[in-house]
Amino acid sequence: MSAERTFEYIGTRPIRHDGLDKVTGRANYGADFTLPGMLHGHVLRSPHAHARIVSIDTSAAEATPGVKAVITGKDIPKTNAKLSLGEAAMELGPMGDNALAHDKALYEGHAVAAVAATSPEIAREAAEKIVVVYEVLKPVMTVDQALAPGATILHDDLVTKGKPLADAPKHTNVALRMELKRGDLEAGFAAADLIVERTFTTPMVHQGYIEPHACVARYGEDGQVLVWTTTQGHFIVRDASAGILGIDAAKVKVVPSEIGGGFGGKIPVYLEPLAIVLSRKAHRPVKMVMSRDDVFRASGPTSGTKVRMKIGAKKDGTLVAASASLYYEAGAYPGSPAGAGAMCVIAPYTIPNFMIEAYDIVVNRPKVAAYRAPGSPAAMFATESVIDEIAQKLGMDPIDLRLKNAAQEGDSAPYGPKYGPIGLKQVLEATKAHPHWKAPLGPNQGRGVACGFWFNAGLNSTATVSLSADGSATVVTGNPDIGGTRVAQAMMVSEELGIPVERVRPTVADTDSIGYNDLTGGSRVCYATGMAVIKAAQDARDQLCARAAKIWDVDPSCVAWERGRAIPLNGASDKEPLTVSALAAKMTATGGPIVGRGAVSAPMAGPGFATNICDIEVDKETGVSRVVRYTAIQDVGKAVHPSYVEGQMQGGAVQGIGWALNEEYIYDEAGHLENAGFLDYRMPVASDLPMIDTVLIEVANPLHPYGVRGVGEVPIVPPLAAVANAMAGATGVRFTDLPLSPPRVLKALSGA
Amino acid sequence: MATIYFSAALTDFTGGIESLTVDVPRVRELMQAVTERFPDLADPIEIMAIAVDGEVYQEPDYLKLGENSEIHFVPRIAGG
Numbered sequence: 001m002s003a004e005r006t007f008e009y010i011g012t013r014p015i016r017h018d019g020l021d022k023v024t025g026r027a028n029y030g031a032d033f034t035l036p037g038m039l040h041g042h043v044l045r046s047p048h049a050h051a052r053i054v055s056i057d058t059s060a061a062e063a064t065p066g067v068k069a070v071i072t073g074k075d076i077p078k079t080n081a082k083l084s085l086g087e088a089a090m091e092l093g094p095m096g097d098n099a100l101a102h103d104k105a106l107y108e109g110h111a112v113a114a115v116a117a118t119s120p121e122i123a124r125e126a127a128e129k130i131v132v133v134y135e136v137l138k139p140v141m142t143v144d145q146a147l148a149p150g151a152t153i154l155h156d157d158l159v160t161k162g163k164p165l166a167d168a169p170k171h172t173n174v175a176l177r178m179e180l181k182r183g184d185l186e187a188g189f190a191a192a193d194l195i196v197e198r199t200f201t202t203p204m205v206h207q208g209y210i211e212p213h214a215c216v217a218r219y220g221e222d223g224q225v226l227v228w229t230t231t232q233g234h235f236i237v238r239d240a241s242a243g244i245l246g247i248d249a250a251k252v253k254v255v256p257s258e259i260g261g262g263f264g265g266k267i268p269v270y271l272e273p274l275a276i277v278l279s280r281k282a283h284r285p286v287k288m289v290m291s292r293d294d295v296f297r298a299s300g301p302t303s304g305t306k307v308r309m310k311i312g313a314k315k316d317g318t319l320v321a322a323s324a325s326l327y328y329e330a331g332a333y334p335g336s337p338a339g340a341g342a343m344c345v346i347a348p349y350t351i352p353n354f355m356i357e358a359y360d361i362v363v364n365r366p367k368v369a370a371y372r373a374p375g376s377p378a379a380m381f382a383t384e385s386v387i388d389e390i391a392q393k394l395g396m397d398p399i400d401l402r403l404k405n406a407a408q409e410g411d412s413a414p415y416g417p418k419y420g421p422i423g424l425k426q427v428l429e430a431t432k433a434h435p436h437w438k439a440p441l442g443p444n445q446g447r448g449v450a451c452g453f454w455f456n457a458g459l460n461s462t463a464t465v466s467l468s469a470d471g472s473a474t475v476v477t478g479n480p481d482i483g484g485t486r487v488a489q490a491m492m493v494s495e496e497l498g499i500p501v502e503r504v505r506p507t508v509a510d511t512d513s514i515g516y517n518d519l520t521g522g523s524r525v526c527y528a529t530g531m532a533v534i535k536a537a538q539d540a541r542d543q544l545c546a547r548a549a550k551i552w553d554v555d556p557s558c559v560a561w562e563r564g565r566a567i568p569l570n571g572a573s574d575k576e577p578l579t580v581s582a583l584a585a586k587m588t589a590t591g592g593p594i595v596g597r598g599a600v601s602a603p604m605a606g607p608g609f610a611t612n613i614c615d616i617e618v619d620k621e622t623g624v625s626r627v628v629r630y631t632a633i634q635d636v637g638k639a640v641h642p643s644y645v646e647g648q649m650q651g652g653a654v655q656g657i658g659w660a661l662n663e664e665y666i667y668d669e670a671g672h673l674e675n676a677g678f679l680d681y682r683m684p685v686a687s688d689l690p691m692i693d694t695v696l697i698e699v700a701n702p703l704h705p706y707g708v709r710g711v712g713e714v715p716i717v718p719p720l721a722a723v724a725n726a727m728a729g730a731t732g733v734r735f736t737d738l739p740l741s742p743p744r745v746l747k748a749l750s751g752a
Numbered sequence: 753m754a755t756i757y758f759s760a761a762l763t764d765f766t767g768g769i770e771s772l773t774v775d776v777p778r779v780r781e782l783m784q785a786v787t788e789r790f791p792d793l794a795d796p797i798e799i800m801a802i803a804v805d806g807e808v809y810q811e812p813d814y815l816k817l818g819e820n821s822e823i824h825f826v827p828r829i830a831g832g
Contacts, residue, residue: 180761415759456831601810
């Protein structure tokens with residue numbers, strides 16, 4: 001990477017190409033697509049949190065006029081197939097069983113049958129005629145219930161992977177136990193002057209994307225399948241749907257729509273396999289759209305957690321030992337982000353002695369999906385609350401305490417490898433220097449600060465850059481644009497070729513029209529797909545230089561590229577430079593179309609660190625709290641388009657504030673979700689919050705040509721503890737259970 | 753010579769050995785050496801990412817190793 005490189009386009013703030021369509025409502029999202037003869041699908045969902053399916057009688061539904069197909073779990077093959085999707089191996093068997101239950105309903109809302117009919121109303125009415133006989137079982141709703149002796153077991157064949165405890169029971173709800181350790185824990189705590197140990201809980205929360213899941217599938221008589229869907233990864237939809245249904249992936253084409261938010265929740269498939277099978281049975285296209293109720297009950301929330309955290313410190317603030325136990329709800333099938341939580345939980349600090357254990361635990365709730373830095377927010381809520389308490393008890397500034405122990409380049413991460421260049425110290429110093437940190441507080445107000453850590457993925461990406469005869473260009477990739485990645489990619493082409501951003505058209509192509517791309521997730525697109533784009537643009541640039549050599553009739557070594565022009569070097573110095581437009585106009589005469597290609601398998605981008613400062617004001621009579629000032633500071637590597645980096649930081653902060661203050665899945669004792677809608681599941685809206693101030697720190701990532709590192713996930717990590725620490729300052733009460741909703745705060749303040 | 757460091761989760765499969773030094777040119781040969789020495793490791797590390805000198809890769813089979821490369825097996829990370 002060229003640290004001294006100056007940029008013409010990178011770091012500017014052009015208008016995004018998809019902006020007008022989105023602000024005018026013209027953009028096409030998942031539910032906007034229709035086809036002639038299209039049917040409408042409806043899913044029948046289990047009313048029980050845990051029940052064996054004894055029988056399903058679909059005859060009345062099938063006899064309903066307008067009904068063209070009815071399916072049950074018998075129509076979805078059971079499979080042991082796995083899909084290597086870069087970030088983690090996906091077990092397609094559980095994914096198919098989650099899409100449509102085979103033997104047991106494992107949570108309230110679990111799909112048990114689906115109907116395709118000529119209208120949504122007929123499909124819904126017919127679904128209600130399906131008779132399902134259940135043997136209702138005792139639900140397991142919390143990690144404590146799941147771990148209790150004699151607990152009801154969700155999966156008879158589940159065995160604990162990883163490093164199970166020696167006395168672990170044979171029949172279990174623990175899918176995985178992992179450990180990380182270093183040094184001598186006992187000696188570390190013995191050397192500590194102060195030890196703080198607390199147990200924290202966070203509730204299951206939903207990603208809360210505005211757009212519900214939606215798709216249209218058409219199964220042709222020739223076996224060719226077309227799917228239009230809203231997703232974070234259409235190649236995943238293709239491969240997962242094909243794998244679940246036993247179809248050759250080459251027969252499945254997936255076209256991504258615009259996406260109205262995902263945050264990790266639009267990585268799994270839910271509706272697509274059902275729509276494909278219904279279409280195959282009905283011989284007509286089938287559209288399926290989740291209601292908001294369906295989204296809450298049956299699509300990916302993130303884990304509720306319980307984290308025991310113990311940290312020992314010397315009087316001077318040096319952290320000497322830490323132990324942590326992380327218990328994460330996986331939902332109905334294995335796969336919580338407990339392992340990631342364990343890797344994150346003390347990642348910002350150099351602590352010589354530690355022992356961390358993490359448990360992935362199945363419960364009768366919807367199978368969790370990724371949610372922005374999955375696993376890290378709950379883990380860091382525990383750590384950053386304890387760090388804050390240690391600072392308070394030692395009488396130290398909480399930022400100074402963090403600076404004293406902050407990890408830096410060359411330190412070993414708790415999960416093994418040494419850190420490359422990271423920006424934690426710079427972020428902390430910027431936090432300390434920010435006017436917000438020293439600003440006076442008003443009555444009933446408190447201030448909290450907290451750090452966050454996330455890895456940032458790499459993975460596979462493909463891009464092409466094509467020139468038009470007028471000198472404009474197109475850049476094609478295969479990543480749905482969630483956070484402004486199209487304009488960032490166009491800016492990279494502009495930087496490499498010297499074409500204005502508005503003359504570069506960025507496009508997200510379907511699975512047939514671009515090489516493989518891993519998902520839009522893991523904060524990877526601007527970094528990894530960006531590298532593919534830069535490679536493709538450089539490939540096109542090299543071809544332009546070759547065309548200039550041809551025009552000048554000189555050796556290609558006599559041509560260089562500078563500020564959007566081919567310039568002559570020694571041996572061709574009598575030639576006038578040629579612009580992109582001039583060269584593009586001669587494409588036909590000089591060898592035909594110019595198409596640059598780039599493909600990468602990128603290593604992980606290198607971690608991102610952030611801190612947040614939160615001021616909160618509490619009404620001590622009602623327990624209602626209000627965030628009155630908020631500042632997010634983050635090492636972003638290099639901000640390609642600062643507005644969208646700031647947007648990621650602000651959006652992550654808002655989601656984290658919601659998690660801290662109000663959001664939670666509320667179940668009754670039988671395992672029924674009681675707040676499956678935005679009226680009862682309280683997410684923050686614009687009027688709830690102040691402007692989220694942002695500070696961008698740029699510590700270049702040496703793995704990227706411009707220094708880019710991921711920015712999309714770490715913003716959600718600090719808010720949980722930043723809010724809780726502010727609440728501790730405002731009330732004098734150290735809260736360990738989220739959310740800090742008015743009833744909980746009032747109860748604590750009244751001493752009840 | 754590359755040195756492989758085994759995490760606490762993997763030392764169950766190495767008889768408690770926490771590191772191993774091997775003289776191999778690439779990750780592919782390193783994996784062969786490791787699984788020949790510790791056959792029970794083959795399954796758990798198959799689904800792990802590999803950190804080579806601090807950079808984490810999904811499948812770096814043909815990556816050349818430096819004279820003092822440090823290798824760690826780390827869980828693959830899901831992102832949102």
